[in-house]
Amino acid sequence: AIVPKTESKPDKFDGKILVPFPVESALSGVMRRVSENERLIYRRTFNIPEAWRGKRIILNFGAVDWEATVYINGKEVGSHKGGYDSFSFDITPFLSDATKQEIVVSVYDPTDASTQPRGKQVKNPGGIWYTPSSGIWQTVWLEPVSETFVDYLKIVPNIDDQTVTISPTIKSRASRVTTRVKVLFEGKVVSEGEVTSETAQADSVKPQITLKISDPKLWSPDSPALYDLNISVITNGVAVDEIGSYFGMRKISLGRDENGVLRLFLNNKKLFQFGPLDQGFWPDGLYTAPTDEALRYDIEVTKKLGFNMARKHVKVEPARWYYWCDKLGLLVWQDMPSGDRGIGGNDPDLQRSSESARQYELELRRMIEDHFNNPCIVMWVPFNEGWGQFDTPRIVSLIKSLDPTRLVNNASGWTDRHVGDVKDIHVYPGPGAPNIEPNRAGVLGEFGGLGLPIEGHTWGEKGSWGYRNYKSPAELTQAYVKLIEKLHTLTGDAGLSAAVYTQTTDVETEVNGLMTYDRELIKMDADTITAANLKVYSPPQARKQASGLPIPPAVPLVTHDPYFSIWSFSDKLNDETTKHWTGRDHDLSSLINIDGKTFRLMGSRPANVPELQQTALEVLPTRTIYTFEGEGTRIELIFTTPMLPNDIDLMSRPATYLTWNVKSIDGRKHNVVIYFHCSSELTVNNPDQEVVWSREFIPGLYTLKIGSKDQQILAKKGDDLRIDWGWLYAAAPAEKYTRSTIAAQDVTLKAFAVNGIIPEPDDKLMPRRVNDQTPVAAFVFNLGQVDEKIKSTWMILAYDDIYSIQYFMNNLRPFWRRNGADATDLLKTAAEQYSKLQRRCAEFDNELMKDLRDIGGEQYAQICALSYRQAFAGCKIAADDNGQPLLFPKENFSNGCIGTVDVFYPMAPIVLLLNPSLAKAVVVPILEYALSPRWKFPFAPHDLGTYPHANGQVYGGGERTEENQMPVEESANMIILVTAIS
Numbered sequence: 001a002i003v004p005k006t007e008s009k010p011d012k013f014d015g016k017i018l019v020p021f022p023v024e025s026a027l028s029g030v031m032r033r034v035s036e037n038e039r040l041i042y043r044r045t046f047n048i049p050e051a052w053r054g055k056r057i058i059l060n061f062g063a064v065d066w067e068a069t070v071y072i073n074g075k076e077v078g079s080h081k082g083g084y085d086s087f088s089f090d091i092t093p094f095l096s097d098a099t100k101q102e103i104v105v106s107v108y109d110p111t112d113a114s115t116q117p118r119g120k121q122v123k124n125p126g127g128i129w130y131t132p133s134s135g136i137w138q139t140v141w142l143e144p145v146s147e148t149f150v151d152y153l154k155i156v157p158n159i160d161d162q163t164v165t166i167s168p169t170i171k172s173r174a175s176r177v178t179t180r181v182k183v184l185f186e187g188k189v190v191s192e193g194e195v196t197s198e199t200a201q202a203d204s205v206k207p208q209i210t211l212k213i214s215d216p217k218l219w220s221p222d223s224p225a226l227y228d229l230n231i232s233v234i235t236n237g238v239a240v241d242e243i244g245s246y247f248g249m250r251k252i253s254l255g256r257d258e259n260g261v262l263r264l265f266l267n268n269k270k271l272f273q274f275g276p277l278d279q280g281f282w283p284d285g286l287y288t289a290p291t292d293e294a295l296r297y298d299i300e301v302t303k304k305l306g307f308n309m310a311r312k313h314v315k316v317e318p319a320r321w322y323y324w325c326d327k328l329g330l331l332v333w334q335d336m337p338s339g340d341r342g343i344g345g346n347d348p349d350l351q352r353s354s355e356s357a358r359q360y361e362l363e364l365r366r367m368i369e370d371h372f373n374n375p376c377i378v379m380w381v382p383f384n385e386g387w388g389q390f391d392t393p394r395i396v397s398l399i400k401s402l403d404p405t406r407l408v409n410n411a412s413g414w415t416d417r418h419v420g421d422v423k424d425i426h427v428y429p430g431p432g433a434p435n436i437e438p439n440r441a442g443v444l445g446e447f448g449g450l451g452l453p454i455e456g457h458t459w460g461e462k463g464s465w466g467y468r469n470y471k472s473p474a475e476l477t478q479a480y481v482k483l484i485e486k487l488h489t490l491t492g493d494a495g496l497s498a499a500v501y502t503q504t505t506d507v508e509t510e511v512n513g514l515m516t517y518d519r520e521l522i523k524m525d526a527d528t529i530t531a532a533n534l535k536v537y538s539p540p541q542a543r544k545q546a547s548g549l550p551i552p553p554a555v556p557l558v559t560h561d562p563y564f565s566i567w568s569f570s571d572k573l574n575d576e577t578t579k580h581w582t583g584r585d586h587d588l589s590s591l592i593n594i595d596g597k598t599f600r601l602m603g604s605r606p607a608n609v610p611e612l613q614q615t616a617l618e619v620l621p622t623r624t625i626y627t628f629e630g631e632g633t634r635i636e637l638i639f640t641t642p643m644l645p646n647d648i649d650l651m652s653r654p655a656t657y658l659t660w661n662v663k664s665i666d667g668r669k670h671n672v673v674i675y676f677h678c679s680s681e682l683t684v685n686n687p688d689q690e691v692v693w694s695r696e697f698i699p700g701l702y703t704l705k706i707g708s709k710d711q712q713i714l715a716k717k718g719d720d721l722r723i724d725w726g727w728l729y730a731a732a733p734a735e736k737y738t739r740s741t742i743a744a745q746d747v748t749l750k751a752f753a754v755n756g757i758i759p760e761p762d763d764k765l766m767p768r769r770v771n772d773q774t775p776v777a778a779f780v781f782n783l784g785q786v787d788e789k790i791k792s793t794w795m796i797l798a799y800d801d802i803y804s805i806q807y808f809m810n811n812l813r814p815f816w817r818r819n820g821a822d823a824t825d826l827l828k829t830a831a832e833q834y835s836k837l838q839r840r841c842a843e844f845d846n847e848l849m850k851d852l853r854d855i856g857g858e859q860y861a862q863i864c865a866l867s868y869r870q871a872f873a874g875c876k877i878a879a880d881d882n883g884q885p886l887l888f889p890k891e892n893f894s895n896g897c898i899g900t901v902d903v904f905y906p907m908a909p910i911v912l913l914l915n916p917s918l919a920k921a922v923v924v925p926i927l928e929y930a931l932s933p934r935w936k937f938p939f940a941p942h943d944l945g946t947y948p949h950a951n952g953q954v955y956g957g958g959e960r961t962e963e964n965q966m967p968v969e970e971s972a973n974m975i976i977l978v979t980a981i982s
Contacts, residue, residue, distance in 0.1 A: 001041045022133035025286040034134045036113035042105040055144035060088045062138025062318050071104040084316035085366035109134035115356035117337040117363050119314040130508050133287035138318045146240040148172035155247045155373045165210045178234040179207045185227050218267045219248030219375045221308040224329030248375030262441045264497040272537050273498035275309030281507045283517045296324045306533030311500045314338045316367050325376035333379040336364050338387035345414035350390040368402045385413035392417040412445035428467045431487040433496040443498040449512040452476045452523050457516035459508040466512035471772050474746045477524040484532040485576050485604050492540035531607035552866050557639045558656040559873035562890040563723035564799040573626050574600040574611035582720050587679035593756045594631040595670050609753050620845040621868040632666035642837045643872050645914035648885050652815035652877040655798040655830040661790050669785045675752040677778035678730050680706045680770045685724040687771035693742045702740045703731040704777035709767040714806050717946040719896030726801035730777040731827050737782040744773035796830050805878045806949045818879035871907040887921035890947040899944030905973040912980050919981050939967035940974040
């Protein structure tokens with residue numbers, strides 16, 4: 001019955017409820033809310049079995065939310081406050097001689113109208129806050145015990161000493177109690193002992209037994225070995241109570257890796273902990289899972305997807321959930337349920353009322369006591385994002401005193417108080433890593449939150465949301481894999497020790513789960529995300545080459561100008577997705593099929609396709625050369641960007657060649673097929689922009705063309721921007737062994753990975769957003785049988801931006817277009833000159849690298865080659881109205897200025913050495929601006945505007961005032977530059 005709060009017993013009951021489901025849940029059969037002005041009253045009758053006579057009868061509750069008062073046969077037995085911990089009453093004195101006994105439980109739950117711990121339960125659910133779960137929500141059972149019985153058990157394993165300490169609390173009025181303990185593994189006794197205790201008139205004893213566990217089988221997610229425990233209690237030579245339990249030999253600690261960075265250790269070994277944020281809600285049962293099998297299923301799926309941990313979020317589960325984590329091998333970070341009110345990221349801790357603080361601490365103690373013996377729990381988390389956070393250092397010390405065997409995360413989120421064992425940050429969608437600290441490990445307590453509502457599996461028809469929303473499982477899978485790729489890089493030098501992805505399932509309107517709320521669907525491709533997840537546990541490889549040469553922070557692949565600029569941010573080309581210099585994905589991918597087996601050469605997808613071993617990397621002034629070996633073959637993948645300084649027309653031509661050279665190295669012939677695609681990501685600033693595509697008919701070439709639908713030429717300016725106008729071209733010689741298509745990325749990758757082909761015909765679903773089944777231009781080159789003689793294939797990647805720079809409100813063409821050339825001319829010329837330019841670039845690279853080695857040695861030469869690529873990749877060559885070249889450098893990841901004097905100045909030695917005309921092409925626009933009526937100051941300007949708009953200085957006071965100008969530096973730079981040119 002639901003009655004006013006002031007009533008103790010109803011005149012009549014409303015109907016039946018199915019325990020242990022919350023009254024608000026569908027499975028309870030009631031599905032009704034209870035306000036803070038009401039209370040919930042349960043009643044039923046029960047019989048005491050004849051066999052229990054002479055025993056004490058214990059009434060046990062798994063959990064009741066929140067304040068429960070228990071009556072037996074009309075008499076009050078006791079009360080309990082706390083919504084998440086178990087409690088018991090000895091009801092023996094309250095039982096009658098009648099056959100039927102009556103139990104009444106009166107429950108009051110104010111939800112968020114008061115300060116008690118409540119987690120995410122609110123009266124008005126929405127967003128990250130959910131429906132309340134009032135009343136009895138865990139199992140209720142009766143238990144017969146002797147006058148002497150085990151009331152509580154504490155188990156402390158110690159893998160360093162190879163011991164386990166067992167400390168039962170035994171209620172007894174006997175004068176002497178003997179406790180006998182046996183430890184078993186796989187049914188065999190491995191250790192045993194006993195101890196006799198004097199009760200000394202007390203009603204309980206707390207004996208302690210430490211047993212040796214020789215050569216212990218350690219508990220871990222990969223091998224969740226559990227020892228069984230049998231405890232017998234003996235009085236007067238008779239065993240009066242016997243219980244069974246279990247434990248795991250495991251240790252959680254902090255330790256330093258080989259670089260001295262503090263990490264999370266399990267069993268004295270570094271282990272990256274990675275898993276989902278687990279809310280523990282169910283559409284039909286709310287706080288209560290419909291079955292034990294359902295509880296187990298969530299854990300099984302979590303393990304299946306490659307995770308080794310779950311963060312139980314501001315909720316404490318029934319004991320069975322932790323049992324399955326122990327049994328199946330899943331680490332757990334256990335949150336304390338939040339309550340009271342929240343604080344902001346920059347606010348001090350709350351000043352809770354004494355009642356609020358006392359209740360929090362009481363429930364915190366009980367949570368730790370209830371679950372102390374579960375090996376799965378490795379970390380306590382008292383506060384999340386400032387919710388109810390108070391007196392943090394003292395609370396951390398309290399937890400440490402209650403449980404010195406586990407780690408403490410003082411505050412997950414943004415309210416760190418510089419105590420505890422870890423520094424925890426939240427980044428959505430992220431990922432991110434906290435700064436490395438000397439005494440705490442860095443963890444990512446929440447990230448991700450990628451959302452996808454699936455029709456027929458949502459809580460309601462409207463209102464679904466995620467931190468980032470996607471339109472299809474394929475799109476969501478792709479975004480997730482990219483996210484995990486970024487996470488992987490943070491596990492290395494950045495020192496990240498753990499990460500928590502939001503979240504296990506959708507919950508009500510929040511649709512960022514790995515599974516739907518009903519658990520019927522895993523929303524992404526399970527194999528793909530599992531492969532991505534498993535990669536996280538192997539740290540990024542050390543930054544070294546077998547040759548001893550330095551590895552670039554980023555490897556240049558396609559380096560023409562600030563917009564057409566693609567790099568590999570990883571040491572191996574097949575470790576991560578290639579990126580624009582700003583860090584956004586600009587995906588170029590290549591696979592190779594050797595004798596029916598598919599491997600990755602470039603890019604990280606498909607994640608379930610193995611990478612071919614990269615054996616060498618060489619970065620030269622105009623070329624980047626990767627070498628791979630495997631399956632009896634050697635493959636060179638060469639990126640050639642012909643930035644030959646004595647040919648400005650060629651330098652301005654935005655066309656890079658990709659060449660694959662393949663040969664057998666084991667004396668056998670091998671069938672080889674090569675796949676390549678370039679993503680439509682290259683044509684937009686943000687992936688939610690729409691693109692269109694087509695085929696271009698150029699004699700001798702298969703040519704694919706992709707560009708943004710809107711074509712807003714030179715409409716944007718800024719620093720962290722990517723081009724969203726013009727056209728991307730991918731072209732390959734029209735040979736009989738070449739196939740091409742424009743289709744969804746996942747479709748082409750999967751088709752080639754499985755069958756060595758790509759789909760035909762082209763995808764016609766356009767325009768569409770880039771992040772909606774990402775369109776790619778894909779090619780397949782069937783080289784047939786390859787022997788010890790090199791077989792090659794090549795293609796062109798080009799970008800026609802149509803107009804490149806806005807120069808004092810006049811849109812300038814790229815220099816290569818100055819005489820009316822168009823993309824067709826660009827591609828035809830590039831194809832005709834392929835062989836010639838490969839030779840010219842090799843000759844230039846060899847000559848320049850020899851000079852550099854002679855001057856400064858090999859490492860100096862390598863640094864200069866990188867500088868050459870980076871310098872020209874930061875510039876754009878446009879044509880003025882007279883067809884003369886103007887070179888515009890961009891100030892990258894500073895403020896986005898164009899024509900910045902002090903940015904070009906450090907680059908000047910390259911052009912002064914190799915072609916002084918290029919230096920002139922830089923200083924002419926600056927001198928013209930300085931001489932114009934707009935520049936009224938007696939010193940050199942700092943810049944010409946914000947890239948790609950050279951419409952006047954924006955730095956400091958701009959054209960208005962002398963505030964924050966740089967008269968000495970810029971003027972000195974210009975004097976030296978002009979003198980050098982003249």
